[in-house]
Amino acid sequence: MIKWVAAFLGYFVLRFPGAILGFLIGSFLDNLNGGGSRDARTIFREYTQPNVSPADFELNLLSLCSIIIKADGQVSQKELDYVRQYFLSTYGKEKANAIFRTFNEVIKKREISAQRICSYLTQRTRYEVRLQLLHFLFGIAQADGQISKAEVNKLREIAGYLRLGAHDFESIMAMFIKSADNSYKILEIDKNASDDEVKKAYRKMAKKYHPDRVVTEDEAIKRGAEEKFKEVQKAYETIQRERGIS
Known part of the structure; x- marks a missing residue:
């Protein structure tokens, strides 16, 4: 209701531009008063906190996806399908198709600055x-069955820009590239660690990778947290069986 009153008053002050401005301001006030489709606290948070918006997050994520897909000098259809499936499962068919059209444009660009994108995200997202x-970018790299050296180097570079x-x-790489001491790498400990050190490392990693610590509206990122949490549990259970830890 407020938005229409504001639009009406705006029209008399600044004519058509004033009506538009009044409508936008009124819409915001409607939401704060419970008249909108979103909770007022959500609206307030979006306008006052320096976090990345969903739209900006999607665009920057698309750009990072394209960097990884092109890292080994060729565009793999399996990697493209992996990204497409991610957006389909997260946003539904209609929005996913719209996002993927943007992705097709992004991937055609010759130069995308990973450092600039990561700097933007680092300032606006939590470490978790x-x-x-x-973890998601590693999933893209592995989608064609193997992670090349060029992809690992690019992922390492991006991790540095993200200040990881x-x-x-x-630890995350060990979840995708298997080795003899894989479980120990996931828990970020040496193979010669004592049983007590193994237990301590597990508690630390389980706390760090717990899905509840991942504050984001992106459902796929949340699922990634759950997958990684399961990998930590699996690594600990493997070491438990090998050592007979109770």
């Missing part, structure tokens, strides 16, 4: 969210 983002620790990078 950036960990999940790296070296141990965290190695």
Whole structure:
């Protein structure tokens, strides 16, 4: 109701431009008073906190996806399908198709600055969210069956720009590139660690990667947190069986 009154008053002050301005201001006030479709606290948070907006997050995520897909010098259809499925499962068919059209344009661009994108995200997202983002990018790189050296190098570069620790990078990489001491790498400990150190590392990693710590509206990133949390649990259970830890 407020938006229409504001639009009417705006028209008499500034004619058509005033009507538009009044409508926008009135819409905002309607939402604050419970007349909109979103909770007033959500509206207030979006206008006052420096976090990245959903639209900006999607655009920057698309750009990082394109960087990883092109990292080894070729565009893999399987990697493209992986990204498409991500958006389909997250946003539904209609919005996903619209987003993917933008993605097709993004991936055609010759130069996209990973450092600029990561700097933007680092200032506006929590550390835990950036960990999940790296996990998702590793998933893209693995979608064609293997992660090339060029892709690992690019992922390591992006992790640095996102200000993620070296141990965290190695832990996430171990979830995708298997090795003999894979479980220990995931828990960020040495293979010679004592049983008590293993238990302590598990508690630390389980706390760090718990999905509840990932504050984001992006459902796929939340699912990534759950997957990574399960990988930590699996790594600990593997070591438990090998050592007979109770």
